[in-house]
Amino acid sequence: MEQFDVAIIGAGVCGANIARKLSQYELDVALLEREIDVSLGTSKANSGIVHGGFHDHISTLKARLELQGALMFDRLHEELDFPFERCGILVAALHEDEMHAIEQLYLQGVDNGVIGIEMCSRERMLELEPKLNPDVVGGLYAPSGGILEPYRFVFSLVESAKKNGVRVKTEFEVSVAEREGDYWRIRSTSGQEIRARYVVNSAGLHADSISAAFGAERFEIAPRKGEYYLLDRMTKSKPSRVIFPVPTEVSKGILVIPTVEGTVLIGPTASPAQGKEDFATTRDQLEHILHSARMMVPSISESDVITSFAGLRASYGSDFYIKLSDKAPAFVQVAGIQSPGLTASPAIGDYVKDLLKKAGLRLVEKSEWDPYVHKVPRARDADPYALDGLVAKDPAYGDIVCRCERVSEAEIVAAIRAGHTTLDGIKYYTRAQMGRCQGGFCTYKIIRILMRETGMSFDEVTKRGGDSTVLRGSL
């Protein structure tokens, strides 16, 4: 049976950051994921924002980790080649009443030590973002806030962790765990078994059942749904900064987000989900998104909508729940990670490393740790001369498979070779199928490349594993 020093359960953004952090030390680490690929849970469907550090007070764990995490992104971006940009964040007040809340956020931001945060007049707001509703009365500007592609971030973290020795096991759904001397013996639903001395529970929506399986604390993750619309990159309504409304008690509100790859995202809603598999979008909530987003940017049009989707927040309590279990030995809880979880995630990696050390894990730094991942050039980022050079080296760069997002065959092949062997995995790695035609033109080409590269038969091609087969017969 394979034996590890640490097993991390859940390869979302927290698990991936923890795995990469631990890959710096002389440890045998396993990253266990129930889905067919990493980042297919909450980490794939969220706003993709590096927050500004003013929404929560520094007395909370989530604010401290958010502030610390936010500062780590420039270096991570350099090492890990995921799309990221500090475009800045605006919070817009549409009534004088809302300016009180803006002032509170500003003072909280100053208290938290946010760099460059400022209060803005109506004139300054409209200068910073001319697409804003002209009824804006003023607002807040946090220039350090940013945007990133969350799944690309996770993919890169996992690639980096793998490169430095972490074993990633997908389709490993933990079902039973028992104590065996100094080890946890962990069995998956399909009967695979491993042993690990320490376990990190970063199972997101399922952190409650994992905790129960290890006999640790009993708690309940209540999934809360966030629905989004994605708009065409050709929209006239693309702002240059992330626009927030004044937050409410339950959420940060409906945002207008210029994604780092050039499309526009509007959302999320915040409503209770009908269970942990409830990823359905609803007519009423989608109407609400359009209405609320138009309050901020009035020119947003239904005709720019490419797709809608829903993500689930793994909500539990009002703060992050990250601590050593009081009940189960050598077991770390990383639960209730909702907004600003993505921003905080690199700091969560460090924090969990320290918790494990406290619990007795010996940390010896590797001398040969390599922080960099292999950079895959992207056809859409290349100017004509650079693309010419890429094609000269690899003709597959000259075959543009996805016309809407300009993705070449070479990039599809790179995705497959990096282990993303489903249509969704390839989509998140390359953006093919993510543009305005939503795969109408390129899906059959991707299926062909996938079958050629992996030797899969047609009935093994899935959208995202499980029963999500794409083709059901041949002629």
Add this chain to the structure above:
Amino acid sequence: MKQLNYDAVVIGGGAAGMAAAIELDARGHSVLILEREDTLGGILMQCIHNGFGLIEFNEELTGPEFAQRFEAQAREKNIETSLNTTVLELREENGFKAVYCVSPAEGMMRIEARAVVLAMGCRERNRGNIRIPGTRPAGVYTAGLAQRLVNIEGYIPGKDVVIIGSGDIGLIMARRMTWSGCKVHAVIEILPYPSGLTRNIVQCLNDFNIPLYLSHLVTDIYGKDRVEGIEVTPIESGALMREKAFKIPCDTVLLSVGLVPENELSRNAGIEIQPTTNGPWVDSALMTTMPGVFACGNVLHVHDLVDYVVEEARRAGANAAAWLSGYRPAREIRLKTGANIRYVMPMRLNPERENRVYMRSLVVKNDARLEVRLDGAVVKSRKLAHVQPSEMLSLTIGPTDVAAAGRDSVIEIALV
């Protein structure tokens, strides 16, 4: 980076692109067709049913046969073609049109031309465009993708099928899926009348007893990994009858909910796009707002018959050739939509020539009359037994019709 020079570049090697290139070549201009796929013919190649060419060739051909006739002409004339070539950018540079494109064999190419014909065709509207709520399982495809998978790749996307929208490709696929051993449970159309041609309703649905639900909206797609079914809600007097909603179990949903001209290249080049057609604004010569750049076929406006596409494309090719030879119209008359007309194509007339005008109705109507009015006075009219938005209308307006036109005259086309 490879540099090339031609009199004209045609972007897109489907029916429109080939027809335009043949005209340019026939008038003595050097021309290059750029095609992103590995064959000429475009979407025709996956349309293996017949019904193409009744006007053009006076016989019924399949899509590939229709394409083959044009390809043979192009080959006979030795018209140059660059396959597997994706155009990335169109720009005005030093008074020339510069077309930047890439292919695996040639790498990046910069092609300089004096004229360009846009013939990139259209794409299908998808689920997101019409904002159908629900989950996002496997098994939801546009009808055209399903057509490609079945007719060229040789795969069946699913066995129990519901088709959303009654566009022509959806209707054709209802029959195709039935022939392939699948069960097509229903076609759901939001409008009170079908979006496709009447002949397709008869031959693809009625002949196979496939129910067509008019005035019904798909209000949910459900299923976890793969589609398990849809929810359909009737519309009565414009309101959703939620209490009358019903479910149809299925493993596959095909969407045939309209086509959109593919004008991202044109838009990025700064060419003005018309919101009613999603195609470029064009003058009497089918020339866009970028001088020397012409448009034809489904990139200009969505046609219902390829026969009309090639007619229009030949005109665009001939006009581009005339423009290259220095011809400019002395003056043009503005053409606008009157009652019950969604759009007219083109938007200007040349009073010295016969002008072919295409248009679409906004209404379903029997015993209608199409009127051409010059400054309010009817100068031409045509009786039509039946009109509907899915069937394109056309007429010609010539010098005699507009003899009375003055400097600021306007022609209006109305359906009464």
